[in-house]
Amino acid sequence: MTRTDHGSTTSALLEDLRGSLPPHTLVTDPSERDTYACDGLAAYRVRPGLVVLVDTAEQVATTVQACARHRVPFVARGSGTGLSGGALPHADGVLIVTSRLRTLHEVRAEDQRAVVDPGVINLEVSKAANPLGYYFAPDPSSQQICSIGGNVAENSGGAHCLKYGFTAGHVLSLDVVTPDGETVTLGTEAPDAPGYDLLGAFVGSEGTLGVATRATLRLTRLPEEVRTCLAGFASTDEAGGATSAIIADGIVPAAIEIMDALAIEAAEEAVSCGYPEGAGAVLVVELDGPAVEVAQELERVQRICADHGCFEFRAAEDAAERAEIWKGRKSAFAAVGRISPDYIVQDGVVPRTSLPEVLREMGRISRERGVRVANVFHAGDGNLHPLVLFDASEDGATERAEEVSGMILDLCIEHGGSITGEHGVGADKARYMPRMFSDEDLDTMQLVRCAFDPEHLANPGKIYPTPRMCGERPRLVHSADEAADPGAGALVF
Amino acid sequence: MSVEGALSGVCAVRPAEVQEDVDGVRPEVVARPVSTQETSALMRACSTHGLRVVVRGHGSKLAWGAPPERVDVVLETTGMDGLVEHSRGDLIATAGAGMPLARLQQQLGPHQLVVDDLASGRGRDGQGSTLGGAIATNLSGARRLWAGPLRDLVIGMRVVLADGTVAKAGGKVVKNVAGYDLAKLLTGSYGTLAVITEATVRLHPVPEATRWVRAPIPPSGLAPALRHVIDSQLVPHAVEVHATPAGEASVGVCFGGTADGTRARADTLAAELQEWAGGTVEVETVEDAETDDRPAPTSPLTDRPTLVRTTSRLSGIPELVAVATGHGMTVTGSAGVGVLRATLPEDTAAQAVAEAVQALRETSARLGGSTVVLDAPPSVKPRLDLWGPVPGLALMRRVKAEFDPGRLLAPGRFVGGL
Numbered sequence: 017m018t019r020t021d022h023g024s025t026t027s028a029l030l031e032d033l034r035g036s037l038p039p040h041t042l043v044t045d046p047s048e049r050d051t052y053a054c055d056g057l058a059a060y061r062v063r064p065g066l067v068v069l070v071d072t073a074e075q076v077a078t079t080v081q082a083c084a085r086h087r088v089p090f091v092a093r094g095s096g097t098g099l100s101g102g103a104l105p106h107a108d109g110v111l112i113v114t115s116r117l118r119t120l121h122e123v124r125a126e127d128q129r130a131v132v133d134p135g136v137i138n139l140e141v142s143k144a145a146n147p148l149g150y151y152f153a154p155d156p157s158s159q160q161i162c163s164i165g166g167n168v169a170e171n172s173g174g175a176h177c178l179k180y181g182f183t184a185g186h187v188l189s190l191d192v193v194t195p196d197g198e199t200v201t202l203g204t205e206a207p208d209a210p211g212y213d214l215l216g217a218f219v220g221s222e223g224t225l226g227v228a229t230r231a232t233l234r235l236t237r238l239p240e241e242v243r244t245c246l247a248g249f250a251s252t253d254e255a256g257g258a259t260s261a262i263i264a265d266g267i268v269p270a271a272i273e274i275m276d277a278l279a280i281e282a283a284e285e286a287v288s289c290g291y292p293e294g295a296g297a298v299l300v301v302e303l304d305g306p307a308v309e310v311a312q313e314l315e316r317v318q319r320i321c322a323d324h325g326c327f328e329f330r331a332a333e334d335a336a337e338r339a340e341i342w343k344g345r346k347s348a349f350a351a352v353g354r355i356s357p358d359y360i361v362q363d364g365v366v367p368r369t370s371l372p373e374v375l376r377e378m379g380r381i382s383r384e385r386g387v388r389v390a391n392v393f394h395a396g397d398g399n400l401h402p403l404v405l406f407d408a409s410e411d412g413a414t415e416r417a418e419e420v421s422g423m424i425l426d427l428c429i430e431h432g433g434s435i436t437g438e439h440g441v442g443a444d445k446a447r448y449m450p451r452m453f454s455d456e457d458l459d460t461m462q463l464v465r466c467a468f469d470p471e472h473l474a475n476p477g478k479i480y481p482t483p484r485m486c487g488e489r490p491r492l493v494h495s496a497d498e499a500a501d502p503g504a505g506a507l508v509f
Numbered sequence: 510m511s512v513e514g515a516l517s518g519v520c521a522v523r524p525a526e527v528q529e530d531v532d533g534v535r536p537e538v539v540a541r542p543v544s545t546q547e548t549s550a551l552m553r554a555c556s557t558h559g560l561r562v563v564v565r566g567h568g569s570k571l572a573w574g575a576p577p578e579r580v581d582v583v584l585e586t587t588g589m590d591g592l593v594e595h596s597r598g599d600l601i602a603t604a605g606a607g608m609p610l611a612r613l614q615q616q617l618g619p620h621q622l623v624v625d626d627l628a629s630g631r632g633r634d635g636q637g638s639t640l641g642g643a644i645a646t647n648l649s650g651a652r653r654l655w656a657g658p659l660r661d662l663v664i665g666m667r668v669v670l671a672d673g674t675v676a677k678a679g680g681k682v683v684k685n686v687a688g689y690d691l692a693k694l695l696t697g698s699y700g701t702l703a704v705i706t707e708a709t710v711r712l713h714p715v716p717e718a719t720r721w722v723r724a725p726i727p728p729s730g731l732a733p734a735l736r737h738v739i740d741s742q743l744v745p746h747a748v749e750v751h752a753t754p755a756g757e758a759s760v761g762v763c764f765g766g767t768a769d770g771t772r773a774r775a776d777t778l779a780a781e782l783q784e785w786a787g788g789t790v791e792v793e794t795v796e797d798a799e800t801d802d803r804p805a806p807t808s809p810l811t812d813r814p815t816l817v818r819t820t821s822r823l824s825g826i827p828e829l830v831a832v833a834t835g836h837g838m839t840v841t842g843s844a845g846v847g848v849l850r851a852t853l854p855e856d857t858a859a860q861a862v863a864e865a866v867q868a869l870r871e872t873s874a875r876l877g878g879s880t881v882v883l884d885a886p887p888s889v890k891p892r893l894d895l896w897g898p899v900p901g902l903a904l905m906r907r908v909k910a911e912f913d914p915g916r917l918l919a920p921g922r923f924v925g926g927l
């Protein structure tokens with residue numbers, strides 16, 4: 017099929033949808049469509065062929081059915097905060113936006129469950145559950161804006177996932193519109209539903225297996241006690257050593273995060289978080305649980321930090337002080353904008369024990385290439401977020417930054433890690449998948465895709481660099497090349 | 510060509526013995542590959558010759574599910590039983606699928622894979638489950654409340670597809686969202702999608718101290734007592750319920766942590782549970798934290814009761830317990846998670862078993878769960894609907910068709926006769 021073919025199919029589809037959807041759901045105006053051209057990774061921009069702002073789950077099904085009839089690709093979009101171009105639209109496809117699906121249907125403390133629409137904002141679930149003594153544990157830093165549908169699609173994590181696990185462990189059941197327009201329920205409100213764990217396969221599938229239209233979530237009991245502490249070290253080596261020692265001691269902190277000197281500098285400039293002066297690294301440790309044990313663990317953490325060269329240790333005494341400690345960490349991504357006009361947010365994982373070595377290597381790469389790299393990371397699970405700084409107006413700076421960013425991923429793979437811990441593969445990292453997986457591995461994953469979406473209509477061009485042919489069907493190439501090519505412009509976040 | 514002839518040279522193959530039936534279905538041979546490569550060669554040969562394969566670890570749960578339509582080859586994983594890696598600092602381990610769970614736990618020292626072997630002491634030579642077998646049946650026990658079900662603990666796998674393709678799923682880091690989570694799909698797939706030859710699992714430190722609080726609770730007190738425990742902030746590692754048709758019921762709550770901490774929490778809960786208890790509430794210190802000390806689902810090893818997994822939303826558990834015991838079943842399971850196992854003695858009439866299953870199925874469906882017959886005596890099993898309604902079955906068929914188009918792997922064993 018050629019591009020022009022797609023253009024005409026989109027208009028036939030539009031006629032079709034006009035007959036079945038209310039006019040206000042269909043966004044056709046080019047400049048309005050432009051507002052959806054990218055997600056949180058603004059370097060990739062494509063104006064969607066059509067935007068459908070659905071009001072109901074039925075409208076999702078209607079839209080997907082029409083796409084199936086006309087063989088037009090569709091992309092789901094929640095809040096558009098994704099950092100891998102997962103919600104990057106198709107020029108000749110439909111963007112299905114769930115942000116009006118915002119009903120919190122049920123919050124039941126006695127069952128530890130919430131039933132929500134996909135457009136519901138992550139933090140809203142916890143806000144609704146808090147008065148009952150519960151919360152939704154997965155807490156991406158973007159939780160004030162990102163949607164549950166996006167969390168499900170990305171299997172999102174957050175600082176507290178070290179102890180409480182990722183989104184996948186907190187979703188019991190999903191209503192899903194599959195690419196043929198059928199609505200199926202995957203999983204049950206109780207765990208261990210009969211049959212294959214399609215729910216487990218769907219979570220983290222980045223919108224390539226269908227559109228989630230309703231989710232049943234597990235709620236977690238609020239802990240009796242929460243203590244947060246901040247430890248200043250001379251270097252990330254020491255902070256990393258303390259992290260390993262804390263975990264080796266049998267403590268499972270709710271969160272354990274490290275920021276390096278450059279990240280601290282940025283955070284100080286942005287929010288004056290008042291971190292220990294002269295620190296080459298800070299470690300933020302949060303402990304939660306029964307009060308007696310949290311108090312004991314806090315003492316152990318303090319001792320371990322001291323043993324590893326910590327020169328300043330603060331433990332928050334109340335919620336306000338806790339927020340103060342977190343302020344620097346939570347602002348880190350945005351804060352880096354203060355010290356660099358442009359930057360790439362990288363997301364890689366290494367085994368926790370490799371952290372010191374990987375950080376040293378990264379330092380070496382950074383020095384050799386003359387590209388500054390700030391580091392903020394979920395140390396407990398080895399999830400690095402290197403921020404590669406550059407100035408796009410400088411000649412060749414963008415390319416150098418991209419090169420360093422790629423080298424960091426190679427470093428993660430060499431150490432037995434992953435190219436993404438929580439931001440997903442999306443359009444951005446599809447090209448790195450073959451570095452981590454063999455052709456056989458990738459083909460095997462795509463068997464699932466073929467079962468759900470043999471025509472490759474659901475978010476094509478994402479995750480996999482080369483779509484697998486399904487059965488004997490001819491391969492459809494829905495201008496996936498757009499997704500593979502970052503296009504013009506720097507990787508500006 | 511004989512089956513043995515077709516497989517000659519790929520790996521060790523011997524004729525199957527009489528007692529090696531798979532739930533009454535006679536295999537021709539038992540093949541014992543010692544590596545992923547040999548498994549791949551074996552599966553290639555089987556697919557060339559259209560041979561049906563059932564994977565077996567120690568066979569402790571080989572009869573779970575429906576009997577396969579046909580078995581030519583039993584693929585035994587016990588030749589792949591090594592500990593490949595135990596990274597202490599990373600709290601992960603990689604082992605061959607044939608690694609016995611019991612041996613794995615021993616070798617992990619201060620760490621553990623948090624899974625309770627429901628088949629402990631059963632299987633070939635009474636060796637209990639293998640790692641691969643546990644994963645294939647998504648075996649999860651009491652402490653899943655703490656560490657999650659096995660499906661959340663498996664972070665990577667090496668698998669061989671029906672056509673011999675070797676693929677890796679996931680990796681060896683806990684946090685990883687690169688590509689589909691095939692490990693989840695394959696966990697609990699009963700060997701019908703691929704042969705798991707190696708798995709990487711997430712470990713947890715063995716807590717410094719483990720204590721169980723055990724309270725006899727009359728059925729009328731079950732709902733408020735469970736509600737209290739589940740809503741507490743004491744962070745139990747397990748909340749178990751046990752009930753018999755004779756009307757006895759008890760609640761067991763496990764705490765793990767520091768010696769002082771677990772003592773304080775156990776004592777607090779024991780005092781609180783007194784309100785509903787029909788007798789003395791005991792606090793017991795468990796020396797060996799790895800033992801799941803619930804009553805075993807079955808007593809004698811040769812015994813083959815009807816074993817049912819029934820689930821519901823948390824608040825529905827007391828009703829589910831009542832329906833099960835009302836039908837003569839003994840129930841045990843995780844009230845804190847919403848997954849119970851109910852058994853009926855081997856000599857129960859098929860009609861009575863079918864009625865009990867039906868009653869549980871209706872109740873669990875109304876309460877947001879499901880009811881599945883894991884195993885039943887040979888005289889009973891053919892008369893039961895083992896799986897009940899399976900949401901998403903059409904998609905599951907498509908998944909099976911993609912992974913194993915020739916239906917070589919345990920045909921008929923799983924949901925919908927897949």
Ligand SMILES: Cc1cc2nc3c(=O)[nH]c(=O)nc-3n(C[C@H](O)[C@H](O)[C@H](O)COP(=O)(O)OP(=O)(O)OC[C@H]3O[C@@H](n4cnc5c(N)ncnc54)[C@H](O)[C@@H]3O)c2cc1C
Nearest residue numbers: 094095096097098102156157163165166169173223228438
């Ligand atoms: C400042 C900042 C901090 C962040 N911090 C974190 C963090 O700590 N941890 C983390 O994991 N992520 C983080 N992210 C990334 C992002 O917020 C998460 O990936 C989030 O889950 C995306 O949600 P969304 O609603 O914005 O999804 P979108 O960006 O709209 O979409 C993301 C993907 O989900 C798919 N999708 C959306 N809705 C559905 C649906 N209903 N059904 C099927 N597929 C769907 C899309 O097609 C796309 O592939 C951060 C982002 C920002 C901007």
